[in-house]
Amino acid sequence: MAEYYPRYKEFLKGDTSIAFLAGGLAGAVSRTVVSPFERVKILLQVQSSTHSYNRGLFAAVKQVYVEEGVPGLFRGNGLNCVRIFPYSAVQFVVYESCKKHIFNVDGSVGKDQLLNWQRLVSGALCGGLSVLATYPLDLVRTRLSIQTANLARLERSRARNIARPPGVRELLVKTYRNEGGIRGLYRGVWPTSIGVVPYVALNFAVYEQLKEFIPQGMDPSTANFYKLTIGAVSGGVAQTITYPFDLLRRRFQVLAMGGHELGFRYSGVTDALITIGKTEGFKGYYKGLTANLFKVVPSTAVSWVVYEVVCDMMRAW
Template identity: 30%
Template sequence: MQTEARVGAVMDGRGSAAGGAVVVDGGPSRKLITQHRHQSQIGTVPQLLAGGVAGAISKTCTAPLARLTILFQLQGMHANAASLKKASIWQEASRIVHEEGFRAFWKGNLVTIAHRLPYSSISFYAFERYKNVLQLILGVESQGENITADLCIRLVGGGLAGITAASVTYPLDLVRTRLAAQTNVIYYRGIWHALQTISREEGIAGLYKGMGATLLGVGPNLAISFSVYDTVRSYWQSHRPDDSTVLVSLACGSLSGVASSTVTFPLDLVRRRIQLEGAGGRAHVYKTGLFGTFSHIIRTEGLRGLYRGILPEYYKVVPSIGIVFMTYEKMKQLLSDID
């Protein structure tokens, strides 16, 4: 869920990936710095648009794996965990094709795009604002003066930006989960029907089910991503300084995605299940809040129950971040030329 925010924050904070060049001391450095500052001043709107488009394209390309992840996460919610078969990605994918058709892999993708565009835009914008405020508070005039302060600014700023974006766009995320979780029985006919039905049957508060788990997972997700990305990237560049910046960013970004997903996946699973509480008039399963839901899953399904669907999640993370990086770079290049 936080990939695009993470990508935009890292690339903007590091400078090298966004600017396409590494500034070194010497005569040409002033020219490159001037160009980078000029791009930052005129590129705010194109950057937001590029991030939103990159997120939408990435989500569309990895939608089949995203839906498989959701379906696996929900296994055991309305069934006896002991009777569940061992999760098989290919069996579930075959079932979707035979019972629902190939297009069902993209079920709920329209609301995903509707959610991702504003989510990415708010993330980028909020990160810039939070970063400026934190720089003033810590007395950091420019990036690179203090590595510890820079890392702290990126971690806190990225976490606050993710929380802000998630809070504003959360109802769309909940609707996306419910649409993707539908199999043969169609209860919600679309975005607006789902929003209206949930509001009518569960109240306005129903649109924010699972928000606590979401906000709780946003901070650690971005913190781990930034830490892993910066550490591995610095180590890589110190040992292989001539490697392609794009290649290094893709590899380190993918690794950071896998690391953050591994740690925060249980929170994501709990969030999905709480979002499905009461969907389609079904009985409530978890009635004791966030921590009670954790306890219920561990008691009935074991610790492995918290990681149902982690395999398709891994398969999704690497291409998703790769597509985001490539699309983001290309969109920025095209929009800069137009500008």
């Protein structure tokens, strides 16, 4: 067994392995930290104007807690971590690969760095590939968040117990069988992609640009504080610019659950944008933005710091 240890260690210290493991851990840790805000954000995005999550972010968090308890605040987080590990890992692996194999840039401190347009292209590629790799799990997680909220409301209004919430496997199978197979599992992937791709591109580009301003030679704790700060800035800027497409992503994911009950029905992305503007006004494009920023800003900050720390630990091992 001992003879395989050096090979195993060498494999883990490879650039691809480091990026994959560090990226996956960064995604899982960061999303768990902000899971309550993620759940409320989805509920705010897909509700109609007559539903009851309109009293503010923290009131909505409290309402979910009252209706479903602590498990309700983390509903879908287990599935989200299963999804986000490869989602985040693929992003960092593709980004690092773009640096070395497409643009031939080392990217180490004190060496050549990507130009901003190269960062945007690399970020767009890793965003698109990560969506394709994990989209069915993202769709099911969104539906799980909505269905458990609806079940809690029905149970309260009828004053009796109703069927248990559907499980992940059950939702995957049901979606595949009833909504056209693979096509059903990728329902909403287009509006998702046009939102995620520019978001990831901006996130990587802004973070990498700001990282160049961090003074060299400072102690690790101070450097990590700087990275936490610029990670928050990069996530906030990227999400605010691309948020309307994130809202479209969630709405298209739940259309097949009963568009009339949820208060909207669209024939396509263009129709959705026009309809939201007419029926909900400009604010409609940013419904749930506050909840999303409470999720994205700390999540992105934690993700970048965890990624950098794990990478440093694995390289030093």
